Amino acid sequence: MSNRAIELVDVNKWFGTFHVLKDINLTVGTGEKVVICGPSGSGKSTIVRCINRLEEHQKGVIKLDGVELTNDPKSIALIQGEVGMVFQQFNLFPHLSVLDNLTLGPMKSRGLTRVEATEKARHYLDRVRIPDQADKRPAQLSGGQQQRVAIARSLCMEPKILLFDEPTSALDPEMISEVLDVMVELAQDGMTMVVVTHEMGFARKVADKMVFMDKGEIVEQSSTEDFFGNPRTDRCRTFLSQILRH
Amino acid sequence: MKKTILSLSALFLLAGCSSSGAWGWYVINPTTNTGWINIKFLISGMGDTILISVIAAAISIILGLVVALPGHSAKRGWRIVNRVYVEFIRSIPLLPMLFWVFYGLPLIFKSMGLNIPIDPFWGAIITLAISDSAFTAEIYRSGIQSISKGQSEAAQTIGLSYMQTMQYVILPQAVRRILPPLVNQFIYIVKMSAFASVIGMQELTRRANELVVTEYRPLEIYSLLIVEYLILVLIISAGVRWLERRMGSDEHA
Numbered sequence: 010m011s012n013r014a015i016e017l018v019d020v021n022k023w024f025g026t027f028h029v030l031k032d033i034n035l036t037v038g039t040g041e042k043v044v045i046c047g048p049s050g051s052g053k054s055t056i057v058r059c060i061n062r063l064e065e066h067q068k069g070v071i072k073l074d075g076v077e078l079t080n081d082p083k084s085i086a087l088i089q090g091e092v093g094m095v096f097q098q099f100n101l102f103p104h105l106s107v108l109d110n111l112t113l114g115p116m117k118s119r120g121l122t123r124v125e126a127t128e129k130a131r132h133y134l135d136r137v138r139i140p141d142q143a144d145k146r147p148a149q150l151s152g153g154q155q156q157r158v159a160i161a162r163s164l165c166m167e168p169k170i171l172l173f174d175e176p177t178s179a180l181d182p183e184m185i186s187e188v189l190d191v192m193v194e195l196a197q198d199g200m201t202m203v204v205v206t207h208e209m210g211f212a213r214k215v216a217d218k219m220v221f222m223d224k225g226e227i228v229e230q231s232s233t234e235d236f237f238g239n240p241r242t243d244r245c246r247t248f249l250s251q252i253l254r255h
Numbered sequence: 256m257k258k259t260i261l262s263l264s265a266l267f268l269l270a271g272c273s274s275s276g277a278w279g280w281y282v283i284n285p286t287t288n289t290g291w292i293n294i295k296f297l298i299s300g301m302g303d304t305i306l307i308s309v310i311a312a313a314i315s316i317i318l319g320l321v322v323a324l325p326g327h328s329a330k331r332g333w334r335i336v337n338r339v340y341v342e343f344i345r346s347i348p349l350l351p352m353l354f355w356v357f358y359g360l361p362l363i364f365k366s367m368g369l370n371i372p373i374d375p376f377w378g379a380i381i382t383l384a385i386s387d388s389a390f391t392a393e394i395y396r397s398g399i400q401s402i403s404k405g406q407s408e409a410a411q412t413i414g415l416s417y418m419q420t421m422q423y424v425i426l427p428q429a430v431r432r433i434l435p436p437l438v439n440q441f442i443y444i445v446k447m448s449a450f451a452s453v454i455g456m457q458e459l460t461r462r463a464n465e466l467v468v469t470e471y472r473p474l475e476i477y478s479l480l481i482v483e484y485l486i487l488v489l490i491i492s493a494g495v496r497w498l499e500r501r502m503g504s505d506e507h508a
Contacts, residue, residue, distance in 0.1 A: 089414040100409035114413030
């Protein structure tokens with residue numbers, strides 16, 4: 010874990026005059042799993058979106074494998090080579106079949122042939138346990154299946170780091186576990202993961218480190234054991250008691 | 256639709272038969288020799304009207320896309336190029352632009368040492384295409400904007416460049432929403448092609464003007480002219496409706 014896959018140093022970001030991220034310091038080691046939780050609007054998603062530069066931060070430094078993120082094309086290529094992302098709303102391409110959703114990136118940005126890309130796509134569809142839906146359109150699948158296709162789409166790019174932005178928040182309750190199961194398996198295989206989620210069961214099972222955010226700040230950052238067993242701040246205790254009540 | 260046409264023609268006929276003397280349909284009466292020759296003369300402009308409109312529309316569709324794409328760029332400079340083009344072209348009335356292209360542009364070419372004559376045919380096409388491209392660009396823009404931002408973000412996370420994102424992700428989805436208004440815009444071109452008559456293009460309106468000069472029957476001849484445009488536009492509208500039905504039906508397939 011000594012290797013630093015992701016490093017955020019004093020990162021600040023504003024949306025207009027709204028200060029979304031305040032002095033964020035966070036380090037994620039290679040192979041480490043970090044779960045970020047907190048009330049909505051606390052800046053969780055924004056952190057994740059800054060790591061793959063869907064959003065730009067205005068102050069501070071974000072490094073991937075020791076290389077600072079800038080608007081330099083090299084930096085963008087580094088992100089696209091190393092970081093995959095799974096969205097809350099899946100964001101599958103509705104006009105393409107499941108298979109074409111998976112092969113598009115490898116073919117167009119990695120230069121794989123259709124045969125190579127298809128082979129890879131089938132491999133990862135197997136892995137997320139939907140091998141027989143390859144020719145369907147995303148709209149013909151259930152939400153849980155769609156999210157697993159989205160995970161497979163990211164995996165086809167063979168990222169070193171996978172970011173998850175509330176991957177189960179748009180799902181019906183009965184479909185949440187099929188997505189979480191796939192994520193647990195990925196975690197066990199040693200993927201570096203940053204997951205924004207409210208699924209505390211999942212967090213307990215896979216997270217090495219927990220991050221609790223509120224109002225744009227990291228309020229608490231500790232090992233999973235300490236976080237659940239002995240939360241240090243009141244805000245964190247209150248939050249945990251609220252989401253763990255049921 | 257049929258009813259409208261029938262009642263319209265009935266109205267004209269009635270007016271023609273009345274003894275008020277305002278109408279003199281003999282000038283385009285197909286049963287007489289001169290009437291038939293006149294009708295053939297008027298309709299013979301149809302080919303050029305259609306040709307000018309189709310070529311201008313084709314150019315405008317491509318040019319509009321070229322203008323629209325920088326409008327969605329992350330770089331401000333590109334977006335400014337798009338805005339300046341659209342606002343500038345959109346604000347020029349068609350007729351002055353036509354004069355400028357037909358009478359002015361050759362002088363610019365000449366001063367550059369180029370000998371490129373601009374005949375009425377291409378003068379009309381260039382003007383219509385450029386003038387229309389500002390509007391097609393805006394149609395593309397709204398179509399592209401209607402695709403959720405998540406789509407281009409997802410494309411970005413699987414390593415697609417801006418142009419690849421447009422080509423493989425955004426435009427294939429936007430085209431369903433773009434195509435009907437784009438064909439609608441074609442109606443505008445067909446109607447505006449009448450302006451080509453003032454630089455001597457032998458299209459529908461020019462033919463009508465010429466016949467009016469020799470026959471002195473503007474009421475009948477311009478009536479027929481309007482019917483000619485009406486028929487053209489009705490055919491295109493039917494095409495748009497057919498397209499909308501087709502596009503709408505497999506939205507979720």
